[in-house]
Amino acid sequence: MxxxxxxxxxxxxxIVARELFNHTIDDTLGDELTGFQVDYSSASQPSNGSELVWKNASHCNDCPVVLDHSLAMNGTWTGVTYYPSLGNTTARLSFRGSAIYVYLIISNYPKSTGVVSDAICDFRMDGEVVGSYSHNSDGTYQFEYDVLAYSNASLSDEYHTLLIETTGTEPSYIVFDYVVYTYVLGMIxxxxxxxxxxxxxxxxxxxxxxxxxxxxxx
Structure with missing residues (x-):
């Protein structure tokens, strides 16, 4: 046989697939992946030149508005009270990714207190204005945490620069907490x-x- x-x-x-990952850029600790820090600036200084324009939690023992650290990402936040005399204020951050989500903390102090609580800002991506956010205080003294103020899930997968910018004729109080961005690790x-x-x-x-x-x- x-x-x-x-x-x-x-x-x-x-089979070729993309691996997507989310990472956080904290207002104070910076990018958890790269270590890059957020750059805070203003076009001019207050009349008291020694006073900080942007203040984080460690600078704000005597601030009229006191947030609950335990409800902020990593217990940190950075805020600015904008007045037209400042020209503009910006928080600048860089990242590589295809999507981004910006989270603010919102204040609701009554206007009668004289504390600025309305939030007005623009978002500028790679030099172009791509969005805006506004919130009028409801007068309840309550803070709102993890407020999604801007998102974009259709970015090209490359390096970008985002500015959170406040300008114009109206006072504004912006409290930046964190950003989440999505990047492609590689083709698997x-x-x-x-x-x-x-x-x-x-x-x-x-x-x-x-x-x-x-x-x-x-």
């Missing part, structure tokens, strides 16, 4: 293998045993 054995046949299908290649499963067929006349294999797994 003559036996013929066919070696297992391996078929590979190549996977293989799916197809094998031939063994079975036997005997042909009496030719005395032939034919073996093949077939199975499927990933």
């Amino acid at each position: 003559v036996f013929f054995t066919l070696l297992p046949l391996l078929l590979l299908n190549c 290649t996977r293989f799916r293998a197809h094998f031939l499963k063994e079975h036997s067929v005997v042909y009496p006349a030719a005395k032939l045993v034919h073996k093949t294999r077939f199975s499927y797994f990933e």
Whole structure:
């Protein structure tokens, strides 16, 4: 009797997928992935040149508005009270990614207190204004945390610069908490293998045993 054995046949299908990851840029701690920090600035200084324009939690022991640190991302926040005399104020951050989400903390002190609580700002991506946000205080003295003020999920996957900018003729109180951005780690290649499963067929006349294999797994 003559036996013929066919070696297992391996078929590979190549699958290419993108791996997407989210990372946080904290107002004070910076980018958790790269370590890059947020740059805060203003076009001019207050009449008291020694006073900070942007203040974070550690600078604000005597601020008229006191937030609950436990409700802010990483217990940190950075805020600015904008007046037209400042010209403009900006928080600048850089990242590489295809999507971004900007979160603010919103104040609701009554106007009668004299504390600026309305929030008005623009978002400028790579030099172009791409969005804006405004909130009028409801007078409840309550803060709103994790407020999504701007999002864009259709960016090209490359380096971008985002500015949170306050300008114009109206006072504004902006409290920046954090940003989440999405980036592509890389093109991940996977293989799916197809094998031939063994079975036997005997042909009496030719005395032939034919073996093949077939199975499927990933």
